[in-house]
Amino acid sequence: MIKRVRLASVSLLAVLIIAGTALAQTDPGVQSGNRGTGAALSSVMSDSPSGILAFFTDGQTRFQEVESVSGGANNGLGPRFNENQCSSCHAQPAIGGTGAAVNPQFGIAGSSAAPKDATPYFLSANGPTVEARFPFFFNPNGTPNTNAPNGGVEDLFTVSGRSDAGSCSLPQPSFTLAGQGNNIIFRIPTPTFGAGLIENLDDSTLLNNQAANLRNNFGIGGTFNHNGNDGTISRFGWKAQNKSLHIFSGEAYNVEMGISNLLFTQDRPLPGEDQQQTGLPSNCLNLSGNGYPEDVSNPGASGAAVLDDVSAFSNFMRLLAPPPAGTVVLNGQQVSQQTISQGASLFSSIGCATCHNSSPGKTQPSNVTSSLSSQPVPAYSDIEIHHMGSGLADNVSQGGAGGDQFRTAPLWGLGQRIFLLHDGRTTNLNNAIEAHQSRGSEATNVEENFDSLSTQQQQAILDFLRSL
Amino acid sequence: MRWGVFFFLVLLMICAPIPLASQTSQSGGDFAPSDAVIPPGSAIPKGVILVKGAWASASDSVTPVPEGGGVNGNTFRNQYFGMTYALPKGWIEKYQGPPPSDTGRYVLAQLRPAEKLNGSLAGTMLITAQDMFFTPLPASNALQLVTYNKDNLQADYKLELATTQTKIGGRPFVFYAYWSPVAELHWYVLATEIRCHAVEIVLTSRDTKLLESLVLDMNQMGLPAEASPTGGRGGGTVPVCMANYANGPNVISRVEPVFSDRTFNPVPVRIIVDKTGKVKHIHFLSAFPNQTKAISAALTKWRFKPYIQNGQPTEVETGIMFGNAPRHMSTRADAGSVD
Numbered sequence: 001m002i003k004r005v006r007l008a009s010v011s012l013l014a015v016l017i018i019a020g021t022a023l024a025q026t027d028p029g030v031q032s033g034n035r036g037t038g039a040a041l042s043s044v045m046s047d048s049p050s051g052i053l054a055f056f057t058d059g060q061t062r063f064q065e066v067e068s069v070s071g072g073a074n075n076g077l078g079p080r081f082n083e084n085q086c087s088s089c090h091a092q093p094a095i096g097g098t099g100a101a102v103n104p105q106f107g108i109a110g111s112s113a114a115p116k117d118a119t120p121y122f123l124s125a126n127g128p129t130v131e132a133r134f135p136f137f138f139n140p141n142g143t144p145n146t147n148a149p150n151g152g153v154e155d156l157f158t159v160s161g162r163s164d165a166g167s168c169s170l171p172q173p174s175f176t177l178a179g180q181g182n183n184i185i186f187r188i189p190t191p192t193f194g195a196g197l198i199e200n201l202d203d204s205t206l207l208n209n210q211a212a213n214l215r216n217n218f219g220i221g222g223t224f225n226h227n228g229n230d231g232t233i234s235r236f237g238w239k240a241q242n243k244s245l246h247i248f249s250g251e252a253y254n255v256e257m258g259i260s261n262l263l264f265t266q267d268r269p270l271p272g273e274d275q276q277q278t279g280l281p282s283n284c285l286n287l288s289g290n291g292y293p294e295d296v297s298n299p300g301a302s303g304a305a306v307l308d309d310v311s312a313f314s315n316f317m318r319l320l321a322p323p324p325a326g327t328v329v330l331n332g333q334q335v336s337q338q339t340i341s342q343g344a345s346l347f348s349s350i351g352c353a354t355c356h357n358s359s360p361g362k363t364q365p366s367n368v369t370s371s372l373s374s375q376p377v378p379a380y381s382d383i384e385i386h387h388m389g390s391g392l393a394d395n396v397s398q399g400g401a402g403g404d405q406f407r408t409a410p411l412w413g414l415g416q417r418i419f420l421l422h423d424g425r426t427t428n429l430n431n432a433i434e435a436h437q438s439r440g441s442e443a444t445n446v447e448e449n450f451d452s453l454s455t456q457q458q459q460a461i462l463d464f465l466r467s468l
Numbered sequence: 469m470r471w472g473v474f475f476f477l478v479l480l481m482i483c484a485p486i487p488l489a490s491q492t493s494q495s496g497g498d499f500a501p502s503d504a505v506i507p508p509g510s511a512i513p514k515g516v517i518l519v520k521g522a523w524a525s526a527s528d529s530v531t532p533v534p535e536g537g538g539v540n541g542n543t544f545r546n547q548y549f550g551m552t553y554a555l556p557k558g559w560i561e562k563y564q565g566p567p568p569s570d571t572g573r574y575v576l577a578q579l580r581p582a583e584k585l586n587g588s589l590a591g592t593m594l595i596t597a598q599d600m601f602f603t604p605l606p607a608s609n610a611l612q613l614v615t616y617n618k619d620n621l622q623a624d625y626k627l628e629l630a631t632t633q634t635k636i637g638g639r640p641f642v643f644y645a646y647w648s649p650v651a652e653l654h655w656y657v658l659a660t661e662i663r664c665h666a667v668e669i670v671l672t673s674r675d676t677k678l679l680e681s682l683v684l685d686m687n688q689m690g691l692p693a694e695a696s697p698t699g700g701r702g703g704g705t706v707p708v709c710m711a712n713y714a715n716g717p718n719v720i721s722r723v724e725p726v727f728s729d730r731t732f733n734p735v736p737v738r739i740i741v742d743k744t745g746k747v748k749h750i751h752f753l754s755a756f757p758n759q760t761k762a763i764s765a766a767l768t769k770w771r772f773k774p775y776i777q778n779g780q781p782t783e784v785e786t787g788i789m790f791g792n793a794p795r796h797m798s799t800r801a802d803a804g805s806v807d
Contacts, residue, residue, distance in 0.1 A: 134498065135512070135518070135519060136512070137496065137497050137498070138495070138496050138497060138498070138499065138500045139496060140495040140496045140501075141495075141500075141501070141504060142495075142500030142501055142504030142505070142506065143506060143507070143510040144510070144511070144512050145496075146512065146518055149519055150498075151519070154498055171499065173498040173499065174498070174499050174500040174502075174504075177500040177504055177506065178500075180505075180506045180511065181506045181510065181511045181512060182511045182512040182513070182514060183511075183512055210571075210604075211604040211605065214571055214573070214603070214604060214605060215605065215616075215617045215620055215622075217594070217596075217617070217655060217657060217668070217670045218594070218670075219565055219566070219573070219575040219578065219594050219596050220573075221566065221568070221569020221570070221571055221573040222569065222571075223522075223569065223570050223571075223733065223734075223754075226731065226732035226733065227732075228730065228731070228732075231730070231732040270497070270498040271497070271498060272496070272497020272498035272499070273497065273498065275497075276496065276497040277497060342650060345624055345650040345651075346650055346651050348622065348624050349624040349625070349648035349650055349651040349653065350648075350651055350653065386566075387566035387567060389563070389566070390515040390516060390517055391515060393515075393516075393517045395512070395517065395518050395519040396519065397519050397521060399731075400521060400522065400731050400732065400733050401521055402517075402519060402520045402521020402522065402523070403517050403518060403519030403520060403521070404517045404520075404521075405521055437562075437563055438515070438563055439515070439563045439564050440517065440563075440564060440565070440566050440567070441563065441566060442565075442566045442575075444562075444563045444565070444578055445575075445578055445592060445594050445672075448578075448580055448589055448592045449592070449651075449653065449672060451584065451588065451589040452588060452589045452590070452591065452592070452653060452672070452673070452674060453588070453651060453653075454588065454652075455587070457650075457651065457652075
């Protein structure tokens with residue numbers, strides 16, 4: 001009798017567990033099929049105008065070059081850096097994308113690339129590829145000085161002890177103490193597929209789209225970040241702080257890899273070294289021995305090779321096609337197109353598309369290639385910056401964006417992204433959606449609409465998102 | 469002996485820990501002493517926005533501002549709009565809304581049941597305000613704004629109820645409803661105008677009976693006498709509000725602000741002009757501190773013709789858009805006019 005009761009209890013428990021599992025919506029996860037992401041725009045593939053395909057392939061090749069400090073064909077790395085190759089960070093699901101499943105930064109410290117460095121505590125073999133920033137400078141005793149905003153990138157590694165770096169010896173920033181003081185935030189690489197389309201949206205298109213968005217009944221406002229020089233709308237980076245792909249490339253080459261270039265002409269000290277101290281020590285300057293900038297154009301070359309690296313990188317990103325949508329597999333079964341369409345409609349109905357616009361408008365005529373001319377931009381972004389609340393705030397100000405404001409992350413290509421949100425804090429879409437609501441967030445009401453849906457409807461939205 | 473002293477000094481110099489300039493510079497900035505410990509309470513608190521961008525502020529802390537209200541206990545109160553509302557039983561404001569936008573949008577309260585029902589949220593109630601001086605939409609009052617939105621519903625929605633006049637708390641409101649067949653969600657929108665703001669109450673649920681009961685519950689809402697979809701121009705105990713009062717011959721003396729930094733963001737500002745024509749109160753919907761400072765310094769030098777209503781000088785509230793971004797405030801001649 002007792003045995004029978006026990007068996008019944010076990011069966012009931014099993015049913016409950018199974019039922020519980022079936023009730024919850026599930027992120028289908030990263031879609032592994034080859035969707036053709038990473039190809040060039042169709043007009044570029046047709047080499048129209050003549051020679052542009054060579055620009056694309058040249059940029060794509062340089063994007064994968066490993067940089068050294070001195071010697072060899074590719075030098076100028078450091079004295080501080082986060083990686084030594086663009087494609088190390090921009091790798092998933094193809095060259096030009098975001099961080100990969102295996103973090104290439106994890107093995108750098110202690111290797112010949114950074115022999116004297118220690119691995120920062122937050123890196124892990126299968127965690128997100130990141131850059132780190134300290135929202136505030138340290139006081140001399142190591143506590144965060146909230147009266148002294150920092151926010152700049154604190155490079156993870158130094159060239160200290162490398163065989164190609166002479167006598168340069170630099171300490172790494174105090175990551176561990178920053179972590180103890182909750183004075184550190186992270187950013188993952190933004191994917192660049194389709195970036196040329198975003199670059200070619202005229203301000204008037206974005207402003208008209210903003211006005212149309214204001215019809216919403218979800219309490220969403222939104223504004224733009226602006227370029228400090230000419231006042232026009234800036235659009236790249238997690239806070240839309242960069243105006244163009246050229247600026248984006250030049251800054252990344254300088255900040256992430258330590259390579260000075262035609263746009264950022266000096267080696268970059270850490271923010272505190274530059275703003276509060278005396279810059280880099282002399283034995284860490286001009287380590288390549290070639291003078292500055294380390295990346296310049298090549299007058300003696302011909303064709304695409306005449307370009308400097310930054311121009312080549314920006315050509316590559318500008319000419320990358322948008323990431324194609326694809327099928328979705330959930331628990332071994334392909335999700336029906338009907339469900340994907342339902343998810344798209346739900347996504348729009350509950351208000352997600354107020355910010356994550358399926359297209360904010362068409363591009364202006366392009367003087368680069370026809371695939372960038374008068375095209376819709378299915379980025380699922382309005383390119384505006386929005387208050388995302390205390391839960392996502394990183395207390396870093398960039399241009400006109402405050403510590404809680406972020407650009408609406410373009411969702412095209414989401415189906416094959418591993419790490420989500422600006423700092424890669426989650427790999428689960430459910431968590432990413434949940435994080436949209438917090439005190440001060442513009443997205444709280446929309447997230448609550450998501451919570452009002454049935455499990456089947458929520459599942460359809462997740463399926464749709466992984467189709468992008 | 470002298471050689472001995474010399475060698476001793478040299479030895480001291482070699483062995484003693486020398487405070488090299490480079491070591492000294494490693495404290496502060498990006499570096500902390502290797503043995504540093506964060507004392508309790510010195511870490512940055514989690515979930516606090518310390519670095520703000522353009523944000524709302526005011527020239528004094530006494531004059532009510534639109535974003536100044538909120539939910540306290542189980543009651544929503546907003547002194548600026550003269551609104552009070554006791555929340556339905558079991559409803560809360562879990563998260564406060566964002567700061568005002570530079571397009572003049574406020575989230576005054578966002579309410580929801582404290583508990584989910586079978587894992588699902590039964591509904592939400594959003595109370596918002598749109599400053600009619602700064603809306604980029606083609607509307608001069610709450611009725612026009614609501615009508616415009618109703619006429620331009622996104623393709624996912626179907627209209628359930630065309631705009632109709634109703635009363636909430638004894639005050640006139642405009643009401644319309646729409647729904648999403650795919651989401652099976654219904655939106656009931658109630659709107660009126662107070663102090664030249666379109667105040668909207670947006671109720672959302674799958675359950676239309678719940679929505680109907682919430683609308684009935686709204687009748688206990690306290691509202692000012694001016695509230696009306698085509699009125700709402702202040703007056704009584706608050707200033708009258710008037711668009712474009714800071715233009716043309718109303719301004720006797722005007723000084724432009726000098727900005728120390730160019731950030732190109734729109735800076736919508738509401739001011740209250742006192743009975744003598746001086747700026748009595750400045751409310752920045754969205755501004756950086758340097759903009760607040762420069763605009764405040766300029767506005768204190770502005771002089772207006774006193775506004776005369778019924779033969780008496782009267783306080784008047786108006787809007788001015790500063791900043792360099794390519795956006796314009798409402799320029800309709802009748803926008804917010806009291807006449």
